[in-house]
Amino acid sequence: MKLRSTKSKSLAAAAYAQKANSIEIEEEATREGGLFQDHLSLTYGPPKIGKSTLWSAFPGVYFLPTEPGYRALKIRKTYIPNWATFIKLVTTIEKKPKLCKSVSIWCVDTVDNLSKFCMQYVCGRDNISHPTDQDWGKGWEAFYDEFTHWILRLCALGPGVSFISHQKQREVVFQSVK
Secondary structure, X not given: OOOOHHHHHHHHHHHHHOOOOOOOOOOOOOOOOOOHHHOEEXXXXXXXXXXXXXXXXXXXXXXXXXXXXXXXXXXXXXXXXXXXXXXXXXXXXXXXXXXXXXXXXXXXXXXXHHHHHHHHHHHHHOOOOOHHHOHHHXXXXXXXXXXXXXXXXXXXXXXXXXXXXXXXOOOOOOXXXX
């Protein structure tokens, strides 16, 4: 089991060393993000009911699909087959914002797969097979930190982000206690 104590310490030191941003006091009330697309949203439901089709009707939507498909939809998209590709997409757009100037909303389809890609990436990076392999929830914390960090960077690209998630039905079998 590989513990990340030195990495955690360096992250803590970097957080402590950060300087405060400049503070602006607004004199007038403002409203940030007046459009529906300017916010985070989650579209949740069973597969194949039209969640992607619904979002494809919005002008300026850009899909980040995590699985093949979309032959019936005329959309702009970049396939995200793994976590490293997602990181590369975010960093590329941060460096070249003109690439996404016509994007009004990012649509991650599905966020279920994207989170699984992130978990696999973190487990590989930390040389574990599952987040529960690290003591005291450190594996889950590493997954949470990685996922949150990059999702927030995607959100910072603006203007809005939509997540599509599939409902999962599982049969629960109760075993009687003897």
